[in-house]
Amino acid sequence: MKKEPIIPESKDSAFREQVLKTPVGEKILTCMQCGICSGSCPVSQEMDYSPRQLVRMVQLGLKKEVLSSNTIWICTTCFSCSVRCPRGIHPTELMETLKPIAIAEGITNRNVKFDTVFSDVIKTNGRASEFLLISKYSMTEPGMIKQLPFGLSMMAKRKLPLSVDRMENTKELGTIFKLGEKSREKK
Amino acid sequence: MMENEPTLVTEQKEESAKKGSNRIGVYLCRCGGNIADVVDLQAVGDNLKEDKNITVNIQDYLCSSVGQDKIKNDIEKGKVDRVVIGSCSPKLHLETFRSMAKNAGLNPGLLEITNIREQASWVHDKEDKTGVTSKAKGLIKGAAARMDSIEPLSPLAKSLVDRTLVIGGGIAGITTALELSDSHDVILIEKKPYLGGHMIGLSKTFPTLDCSQCILTPRMVAVHNNPRISMLTQTEVADVQGSPGDYSITLEHSPRYVDIRKCINCGACTKKCPTGAIFLPFVQAVPQAYMIDMSKCSNCGACVKVCPRDAINLEEKKETSLISVGAVAIATGFEPIDLSFIEEYNYPSPNILTAIEFEEMLSAKSKTGMRLQKADGTFPNRVAFVLCAGSRDFTGKGRKHCSKVCCIYSQKQAQLVKKMKEESEAWIFYIDMRSSGRRFEEFYHHTQEKGVNYVRGKVAEILPGPDGTLMVQYEDTNLGRKGREIFDMVVLCPALIPSTGTKEIADKLGVPMGDDGFIEEKHVKLDPVNTLNQSVFAAGCVLGPKDIHDSVTEGISAAHKVSQFLGKGVILIPPEKPVILECNGCGDCVKACPYNALTLEGGKALLSPLACTGCGICVPACPIKGIEIRNFTREQLKAQLKGILSEAPGVIVFIDPYAYAAADIAGVNRKQYSSLIRLVSVPSVHILDADVVNAAFEYGATGVLLIEGITDEKLTTRSDDLYKKLKKETRKHKKPIRYSHIETAQYEKLTDLLNVFASQAGAKAQKMSRKEKEEISDKEELAS
Ligand SMILES: Cc1cc2nc3c(=O)[nH]c(=O)nc-3n(C[C@H](O)[C@H](O)[C@H](O)COP(=O)(O)OP(=O)(O)OC[C@H]3O[C@@H](n4cnc5c(N)ncnc54)[C@H](O)[C@@H]3O)c2cc1C
Ligand code: SF4
Numbered sequence A: 001m002k003k004e005p006i007i008p009e010s011k012d013s014a015f016r017e018q019v020l021k022t023p024v025g026e027k028i029l030t031c032m033q034c035g036i037c038s039g040s041c042p043v044s045q046e047m048d049y050s051p052r053q054l055v056r057m058v059q060l061g062l063k064k065e066v067l068s069s070n071t072i073w074i075c076t077t078c079f080s081c082s083v084r085c086p087r088g089i090h091p092t093e094l095m096e097t098l099k100p101i102a103i104a105e106g107i108t109n110r111n112v113k114f115d116t117v118f119s120d121v122i123k124t125n126g127r128a129s130e131f132l133l134i135s136k137y138s139m140t141e142p143g144m145i146k147q148l149p150f151g152l153s154m155m156a157k158r159k160l161p162l163s164v165d166r167m168e169n170t171k172e173l174g175t176i177f178k179l180g181e182k183s184r185e186k187k
Numbered sequence B: 001m002m003e004n005e006p007t008l009v010t011e012q013k014e015e016s017a018k019k020g021s022n023r024i025g026v027y028l029c030r031c032g033g034n035i036a037d038v039v040d041l042q043a044v045g046d047n048l049k050e051d052k053n054i055t056v057n058i059q060d061y062l063c064s065s066v067g068q069d070k071i072k073n074d075i076e077k078g079k080v081d082r083v084v085i086g087s088c089s090p091k092l093h094l095e096t097f098r099s100m101a102k103n104a105g106l107n108p109g110l111l112e113i114t115n116i117r118e119q120a121s122w123v124h125d126k127e128d129k130t131g132v133t134s135k136a137k138g139l140i141k142g143a144a145a146r147m148d149s150i151e152p153l154s155p156l157a158k159s160l161v162d163r164t165l166v167i168g169g170g171i172a173g174i175t176t177a178l179e180l181s182d183s184h185d186v187i188l189i190e191k192k193p194y195l196g197g198h199m200i201g202l203s204k205t206f207p208t209l210d211c212s213q214c215i216l217t218p219r220m221v222a223v224h225n226n227p228r229i230s231m232l233t234q235t236e237v238a239d240v241q242g243s244p245g246d247y248s249i250t251l252e253h254s255p256r257y258v259d260i261r262k263c264i265n266c267g268a269c270t271k272k273c274p275t276g277a278i279f280l281p282f283v284q285a286v287p288q289a290y291m292i293d294m295s296k297c298s299n300c301g302a303c304v305k306v307c308p309r310d311a312i313n314l315e316e317k318k319e320t321s322l323i324s325v326g327a328v329a330i331a332t333g334f335e336p337i338d339l340s341f342i343e344e345y346n347y348p349s350p351n352i353l354t355a356i357e358f359e360e361m362l363s364a365k366s367k368t369g370m371r372l373q374k375a376d377g378t379f380p381n382r383v384a385f386v387l388c389a390g391s392r393d394f395t396g397k398g399r400k401h402c403s404k405v406c407c408i409y410s411q412k413q414a415q416l417v418k419k420m421k422e423e424s425e426a427w428i429f430y431i432d433m434r435s436s437g438r439r440f441e442e443f444y445h446h447t448q449e450k451g452v453n454y455v456r457g458k459v460a461e462i463l464p465g466p467d468g469t470l471m472v473q474y475e476d477t478n479l480g481r482k483g484r485e486i487f488d489m490v491v492l493c494p495a496l497i498p499s500t501g502t503k504e505i506a507d508k509l510g511v512p513m514g515d516d517g518f519i520e521e522k523h524v525k526l527d528p529v530n531t532l533n534q535s536v537f538a539a540g541c542v543l544g545p546k547d548i549h550d551s552v553t554e555g556i557s558a559a560h561k562v563s564q565f566l567g568k569g570v571i572l573i574p575p576e577k578p579v580i581l582e583c584n585g586c587g588d589c590v591k592a593c594p595y596n597a598l599t600l601e602g603g604k605a606l607l608s609p610l611a612c613t614g615c616g617i618c619v620p621a622c623p624i625k626g627i628e629i630r631n632f633t634r635e636q637l638k639a640q641l642k643g644i645l646s647e648a649p650g651v652i653v654f655i656d657p658y659a660y661a662a663a664d665i666a667g668v669n670r671k672q673y674s675s676l677i678r679l680v681s682v683p684s685v686h687i688l689d690a691d692v693v694n695a696a697f698e699y700g701a702t703g704v705l706l707i708e709g710i711t712d713e714k715l716t717t718r719s720d721d722l723y724k725k726l727k728k729e730t731r732k733h734k735k736p737i738r739y740s741h742i743e744t745a746q747y748e749k750l751t752d753l754l755n756v757f758a759s760q761a762g763a764k765a766q767k768m769s770r771k772e773k774e775e776i777s778d779k780e781e782l783a784s
């Protein structure tokens, strides 16, 4: 990964202010970079930037890197970081705050795609289906074809059930989602 | 002990007030804009124009020599004979101004300060200039009216008891006691069975690595042998009576079962004891004497029989004694926070210890023969030091403050590990390496040279493994990579907090603590070892974590301050005491007084001014309103209230000196509250009765708050009754009244309360005026 120097132009103060104004933003400036969040995070090794680095980047307003990082999508919302942060910052909440901003900014990397597919599957079926998830995601992400032999061998070993599990009343579920979206629009 | 009975040195002189004919000088300070940017001082001054006996003067910095000279000149030329100053808090400059007034020949009591900075320009919306100016106009008008009505009093002087109680036998207390003993008598008490505090449990001491016990023992022995110091171990403060300069303190002594004056350390007892209950704490302990752990003793009496000196008494009980002292130095030090709240660190577990436990293993108190060892008795080849455990934590679970010494002592401990076994590994996990003391950065550099491993990152997890090893997980923040290591031992550096019992002592002595729980200094920078009680001082870690060097420096300073205080021989006590104007001999006041300061002599109440604290409980207690507190009489308070409320309606807050200090701290921290709030300083809220509160309502107060900060239970247990009585007797005004107890450290609670109450009072006032209007229009309708 090429690392750009941080120069005045890399910093987007409007973005910084936008995040600082959200409920989770209140304490962001008090991060002392202790790293207990990243040290506690079960998936930080998979992230482009660790939770600690993400907080630092928000402080600086490095909008492009923050919003296109995989960090916010990889977070499992396990809350370990939030429970342990000595400054009472909630990195988990920060991830949740940044996701809709990334979508609104039109960021489309594979993490966004996966997230969209995942939520679509849930919206229509009420349950996660590994088969649907993988097949739909593969359509948006051509690179997945490389995983085909692996998927087939899993199927052979019955580790990837083809059946799609659905909840009983998906109609009600649809209403719930619609209401949710409406209330978000209102906000 | 009471050979030093305090006596009244001078009686107060009385001059009569000549209301209306006083020449009052009002001096307003711009404070470089700190005040003038928000308060229109010209308008405040113009507001007093009508009053012929008032002159107004506005200065840039009143506390400067130019400012002071102006006032001094005016006094000396006879232009003014009473002074009201509108400036920063009286806590900062009242003494300065009053000594200037005294030099100019004015009774210092005839100069008062109205706080328009910490309690006005700093705490209200900067845009609300009209509101803040209107408030300042009222406050100053009220202050001038008050000044016109008060009488010149002289403080009472009483002689001091020339003896000091030092609480805590750590290095700070030892130093204070030794330094004082040159010229004063000292009683040094320590709750443990031996002196030395934490220092006696240290191995080597940074930054020079000299052995702790070697440098400390001579000092402890010096205390023990000093004829002017009575050293009492296993002793704590049980009760405090009296007043500054003259305290009667009850001490409580726990039994040791061995008379330290008789025991000669022969050890004959230990050999005979079947349960190992009798022991010497450790070889270098001062006092050098055996003691019994009663939880182990079977009461067989074997030791009693064998002791050649007859020193053992198994029947010894807890005892108390009464001492009389003029000054107190608090040196109760620190203790580690209980780390079990940090679940992910799994303390306590085998081989996870605190830095204090690590030190003790290598100190005079060692139980392992000064060998560093794991739970299984072997040497730990890989040791991790985890800094900031529970420190720098703003979540409310740990402590906010930095514990200051951990950065350096952990490097000392790491060096010791390497020294004991060169091929061993020592890792230090830190957030920031703070080494800003003389010789400390060199110490850091030296530790690096020794091959100690530094990792920048707060440890996330410590997991005990089945074989007694420990897995430490962290992020190396310099690389942005997560890491895991296996160690044989993990040393946690805990947040250092004030020792248990310090708050109780402080409360008994009327000394406020900061919101971090350490004793509050009189002034953070300029009076670092004084407290707000002029006869109580503090030194060492009870004022915040620090190293031995700084603890000793404070011990020396505290001794100097105590000596300066005692050297005056007398203590001035405020002259604002009750005066009995009329008495029918009912004795209600005598019953009410919590300090036994009133007696009935020949059918009339008689005050003994030395015992009186000026609490004012007797004022509302007198059924014929025959008692007044000098310079806080009902009429004087009313005159002030009338002035304050002449400008605009507002919320009147009667506030005692302890809570007043909280309001000042709120000001320094720029905590905002409504500009409708008007603080009226009273020596105690208990002087108030319905007369005064009703007057406040009549002059236009939209609400009345009583705020008390004193922690003396003799008063606070009566506050609820006071409040209920006032509420009942002022009900006709249908306006809100409230009481709240707020200690000096709770300034945030104070500003929250002020805001909530101001809006409540405002809402109520609006409702009332709407109702009134409706009533009027109803009447008009009826009439038409
Ligand atoms: C692990 C560790 C290592 C350290 N290493 C170093 C070092 O190498 N060099 C250095 O300069 N500093 C070091 N320090 C700091 C040093 O320990 C302190 O500066 C010093 O002990 C402070 O002395 P003190 O008298 O203020 O407090 P303390 O040592 O805590 O003494 C207070 C005393 O008061 C007694 N007491 C408490 N409450 C009461 C009560 N209610 N009534 C009566 N008595 C009471 C206690 O029993 C105790 O004896 C270290 C600190 C720690 C935690
Ligand atoms: S735990 Fe909190 S303070 Fe520490 S680096 Fe993470 S966000 Fe910052």
Ligand code: SF4
Pocket (backbone or CB within 6 Å): A037, A040, A041, A042, A043, A044, A051, A074, A075, A076, A077, A078, A079, A080, A081, A082, A091, A092, A095
């Ligand atoms: S909540 Fe997210 S960022 Fe925080 S520790 Fe868990 S996975 Fe990591």
Ligand code: SF4
Pocket (backbone or CB within 6 Å): B387, B388, B389, B391, B392, B401, B402, B403, B404, B405, B406, B407, B408, B432, B434, B493
């Ligand atoms: S001294 Fe060092 S280790 Fe201790 S709390 Fe402060 S920064 Fe943390």
Ligand code: SF4
Pocket (backbone or CB within 6 Å): B578, B592, B593, B594, B595, B596, B597, B598, B607, B611, B612, B613, B614, B615, B616, B617, B618, B619
């Ligand atoms: S002011 Fe207080 S201490 Fe003094 S006599 Fe009255 S009740 Fe007693």
